[in-house]
C-alpha cells in the first residue's frame with residue numbers, strides 16, 4: 001500500500017481545507033508515492049522521533065504540530081528544522097502533520113477535549129466561514145449526466161453524510177454562434193433558443209481548479225456556460241473550540257478540581273470570580289487566547305484552554321473564568337485519535353505511538 005492511500009483516508013475525515021490560513025498541515029517532506037513500511041504517530045517532530053521511526057521500520061511519521069510552519073528560504077542542516085528534513089530524506093521517511101484541520105474537524109481534537117470534560121449539547125465555538133463554493137452550469141437537456149458524474153467523482157455534491165447532491169431545472173438558453181464558431185447545436189449567424197438544464201452543486205473551495213478543468217473536459221459547448229459562486233454559509237460542525245454544558249453546575253473550585261482530574265493535569269492557572277457557578281464551558285486545545293472574546297460572547301461561565309498571557313487573563317473582567325491547563329495538556333490526546341484512525345482501518349503494516357518523545361517543559 002502506498003503512503004498516499006493512508007493520507008487520503010485521513011484527509012477524507014480530517015480535510016486539509018479545514019486548516020487555518022496560518023497553518024501548514026499536510027506533507028512536510030518526503031515522497032508519498034512510496035510503499036508504506038509502518039507508521040509512527042507523535043506530537044512534535046524531532047530527531048529522536050525520526051530515529052525511533054527508523055528503528056521501528058516506519059517510513060511515515062505523522063505529527064500534530066507541523067515541522068515547517070513559516071516559509072523556508074533554504075534548507076541546510078544548520079538548524080533544527082533543516083537537520084530534521086535532512087535526516088528524514090536520508091531515511092526515506094515521509095513527514096506529515098495534522099494540525100488545525102485536526103483541531104477543527106468533527107471527531108478531532110476539540111471534540112475529544114469537550115468529551116473528556118463530559119460536555120453535552122456541544123457546538124463549535126468559532127465556526128469556520130463557508131468552505132464551499134457552488135458551481136452552476138447550463139447544458140442541453142438530458143445531456144448533463146457525464147459532466148454531473150465527473151463532478152461527483154472528484155468530490156462535488158457532498159453534504160454531510162450525503163453525496164451526489166445536486167439541483168436541476170429546465171429552461172431556455174439563447175445564443176448566436178459567430179463566424180468561426182463550431183457550435184454543438186445551431187448554425188453560424190442564427191439566433192438559437194434551446195432547452196437547457198441548469199445544474200447546481202456545491203464543492204469544497206479547494207477543488208475549484210479541478211472543477212473548472214472537469215467542466216472544460218466534459219461540457220459539450222465550445223464555450224462552456226457555467227458560474228462559480230462563493231457561499232457565505234457558516235460551517236456548523238467545523239471550526240476551532242467547542243462550547244457545551246457540564247452534566248451539572250459546579251462551584252468554581254470544584255470545577256477546577258474536576259478539570260484537573262478529567263484532563264489529568266496537576267497545575268491550572270486561572271482567573272475569574274470564584275463565587276460564580278460553572279455550567280456552560282468553552283474549550284480550545286493548544287493555545288486559545290485568540291478565542292477569549294468568542295468564548296465570552298458564547299455566554300460560557302468558564303473557558304478552558306492553554307497559552308494564556310498575563311493581560312489576557314483579565315480580559316473577561318470576571319464575567320468568565322479562564323483556566324489555562326497548558327498547551328500540551330489540552331491536545332496531546334490528538335495522537336490517540338490519529339493512531340486509532342489508522343490502526344482501526346489498516347492492518348497490513350504496523351502503527352505505533354511514539355514512546356521516546358516526552359514533554360521537555362517542566363514545572364517546579
Ligand SMILES: [Zn+2]
Nearest residue numbers: 286287327331
Ligand atoms: Zn498545539
